[in-house]
Amino acid sequence: MTDFISVEKVYGILDAAITPISRKERLPLRDALGCVLAESLYATNDVPAFNNSAMDGFAFPGSSLPVHGLARLPVEGVSYAGVPYCGEYSPRTALRVMTGAAVPEGADTVIPFEHVRETTDDAGQTWIEFPHDEVKPGANLRLKGEEMKAGSIVMPAGLVLTAEWIGMAASLGHAELLVRRIRVAVFSTGDELAAPGTPGPLGTGRIYNANSPLIAALAQSWGAQAEDLGILPDNPEAIRSAFLDLGSRVDFIVTSGGVGEGEHDYTSKVFAELGGELSHHHISQRPGKPFSFGRLGEAGPWFIALPGNPVAAAVSAKLYLHRAVRLAAGALSDEIGGKVLPARALSRVKGRTGRTDIVRGHLEPQGEVLTFAPAGSQGSAMLSTLAGMNAAAVLPEDRASAEAGSFVECLLL
Numbered sequence: 001m002t003d004f005i006s007v008e009k010v011y012g013i014l015d016a017a018i019t020p021i022s023r024k025e026r027l028p029l030r031d032a033l034g035c036v037l038a039e040s041l042y043a044t045n046d047v048p049a050f051n052n053s054a055m056d057g058f059a060f061p062g063s064s065l066p067v068h069g070l071a072r073l074p075v076e077g078v079s080y081a082g083v084p085y086c087g088e089y090s091p092r093t094a095l096r097v098m099t100g101a102a103v104p105e106g107a108d109t110v111i112p113f114e115h116v117r118e119t120t121d122d123a124g125q126t127w128i129e130f131p132h133d134e135v136k137p138g139a140n141l142r143l144k145g146e147e148m149k150a151g152s153i154v155m156p157a158g159l160v161l162t163a164e165w166i167g168m169a170a171s172l173g174h175a176e177l178l179v180r181r182i183r184v185a186v187f188s189t190g191d192e193l194a195a196p197g198t199p200g201p202l203g204t205g206r207i208y209n210a211n212s213p214l215i216a217a218l219a220q221s222w223g224a225q226a227e228d229l230g231i232l233p234d235n236p237e238a239i240r241s242a243f244l245d246l247g248s249r250v251d252f253i254v255t256s257g258g259v260g261e262g263e264h265d266y267t268s269k270v271f272a273e274l275g276g277e278l279s280h281h282h283i284s285q286r287p288g289k290p291f292s293f294g295r296l297g298e299a300g301p302w303f304i305a306l307p308g309n310p311v312a313a314a315v316s317a318k319l320y321l322h323r324a325v326r327l328a329a330g331a332l333s334d335e336i337g338g339k340v341l342p343a344r345a346l347s348r349v350k351g352r353t354g355r356t357d358i359v360r361g362h363l364e365p366q367g368e369v370l371t372f373a374p375a376g377s378q379g380s381a382m383l384s385t386l387a388g389m390n391a392a393a394v395l396p397e398d399r400a401s402a403e404a405g406s407f408v409e410c411l412l413l
Contacts, residue, residue, distance in 0.1 A: 004284040006397065007319065007356045011337075013279075013293060014323055018302060020330030021251055026176045029169060032161050034223025035179035036329035041155040041172055046145035053079075053097040053110045054140045058128055060094040062109040062137025071134075075118075075126040079103065094128050103141060110140035158332035161223070180329040183250040184219040184321075185301075187229035187242065188212045189267070190257050190308065195230055210383060211256040211313045215306065218317050219254070222325050239270045243296060247274075250301050251328055254321060257308025271296065271303065278303065284355040284397060287312035287378075291320065302328070310383045315358050315392070318413060340394070343370040343410045349402040350374075351395035363391035363410050372410050389413060 024038045053059060058075065065071055073094040079085040081100035089095065089104040097103060097110060115135065116128040148154055154172060155165060161177065169177055193209040194202050202208070209231050216228040227250070232242055246253055255267065268278050271294065278294035289312075292305035304321055306313040318338060326336045343363055349372070351357030361374040372393055375385045393408040395401070402408045 004282050004289075004355070007283060007285055010281065010283055010291060010320060011323065013281075014320065014327060017293070017295070018324055018327040021180055021182070021328050024178055024180055026178050027181070028176055029166050029174070032166060032177045032179055032223075033163065034221060035161050035177075035181045036223065036326070036331045036335075037155055037157055037159045037161055037165075038178045038180050038330065040153050040157045041169060041174065041177075043148040043150055043152050043154050043172065045150045047147040047171075048142050048144055051103045051105075051108075051144050052081075052142050053099055053101050053103055054142050055110060055112055056098050057110045057112040057140065058094040058116060059097045059103045059107040059110045059141075061091055061107055062139075064092045065109075065135075065137060066132045069132060070129050071132050072127055072129045075128060108141055109135060109137050111135040112140070156332065158330055158335065160326070160331055160335045179223075182219075182222075182224040182252065182325045182328050183227075184216070184224045184252045184254060184325070185227045185229055185246050185250045186212045186216045186219065186254045187232040188256050189232055189234050191234060193231045210310045211306075211308070214310065214314055214383075215254055215256065215317050215321070218314070219252075219321065219325065222322055223329070224252075224325055234266060236266045236270050239266050240274070243270060243274055247296055247300050252321075252324065253296070253301050253303045254306065254317075255304075256306040256313040267305070268292075276300065276303065278305075286352075286355055286357050288316035288319070288358065291316060311360075311379070311386050314383075314386055318411070319358075339412045340409050341370055341391075341412065342407050343372040343391075343393075345393070345402050345404055345406055345408050346371050346373045347404050348374075349393050349395065349408055351399060351401050353400045354397055356397055357393075357395040358411070359393040359395060360385055360389045360413070361391060361393060361410075362389055363412070370410070372408055386413070 060073055076093040076095055077085050077087055078096040079101040080098050084102035085095055089106050091106055116130045119127050188209045188211045192206050194206050196208050212228050212230055216226040219226040232238055271278050276294050276296040278292050281291045282289050283291050288307050290307050294303045306316045323336055349359050359374050361372050363370055363372050375389055377385050391410040391412055393410050
């Protein structure tokens with residue numbers, strides 16, 4: 001009888017085995033997307049560096065607001081973004097300010113232009129008037145150091161670099177970032193496979209290799225340097241040659257299909273001959289039951305074998321390869337797993353007790369909640385049921401189904 005292990009058990013195997021790589025590299029901002037930051041970044045000065053206006057208006061001391069009636073203040077000058085007011089600011093006067101312009105010491109409140117009435121007296125002095133309760137003291141002012149203080153950690157080591165964090169790094173003055181970028185090589189096995197671009201129609205029983213392009217693209221979207229080796233011939237010499245070539249230049253070797261404990265499993269045999277050891281598992285999940293993991297020697301690349309069915313390979317990659325890549329890059333603990341969100345099921349989500357069901361579907365907001373609509377077909381060989389979907393409901397082993405209206409945990413795909 002086959003022994004099955006849980007999804008959580010696979011997570012434990014990966015967490016115990018994979019440690020951050022020592023290699024670090026400095027990349028331009030444009031190349032760092034998806035990589036993991038290898039050093040903390042600190043604020044070199046307060047942000048904002050000075051008190052500044054949050055909008056176009058007039059700055060003045062909030063203490064000058066009367067208790068009743070109209071506030072009336074003389075306008076002393078103007079402060080532009082990048083060109084601050086150069087005079088000595090006088091208390092109980094107003095200063096015309098633009099968005100982002102420095103607000104001098106003594107002024108702590110900004111009222112928008114459209115909320116005041118401007119007049120000019122016979123001497124040419126401009127005045128502003130507005131009801132005393134039109135603005136509250138301290139309104140519309142960005143205080144020095146409000147966002148961050150000089151010397152504080154802005155971006156901790158282990159952060160996964162999104163476009164927003166890259167923008168933050170640029171705002172701190174960094175043109176390059178020290179990162180861990182994982183190197184992944186991907187290949188597929190199987191005599192039935194043909195390389196994309198092979199003239200069709202293909203012979204009976206043959207299909208195009210979708211797995212290695214798919215998995216390589218996923219790895220690249222996670223900030224890895226991904227190399228798609230295409231289809232590897234199912235013979236010992238070809239496999240040995242590939243492992244020897246890749247052993248010194250990648251962190252992960254990933255394959256799909258053709259790895260197991262059978263007599264024609266040349267991958268495991270060659271792996272053992274080269275000093276590696278593979279463990280084979282059956283995971284109690286659907287899709288994505290078969291899973292193999294190991295390492296080529298004590299310091300060589302990790303090896304992950306994913307299922308051969310395209311959807312099963314993609315789902316397993318999102319669950320396990322993604323986690324492995326993040327662990328090897330030294331990501332913070334809350335950056336390692338996939339993002340899971342609660343959503344209300346629009347129709348019955350079918351599963352089966354005793355295994356974790358990964359049910360593909362579509363997640364979208366409706367009012368203040370997220371809703372999940374399962375796809376009509378859940379076949380593990382049908383990529384069309386994955387390509388149009390953006391999430392998957394995760395039904396744990398003890399939950400056979402989720403009825404319409406109930407909430408399910410959804411993994412973003």
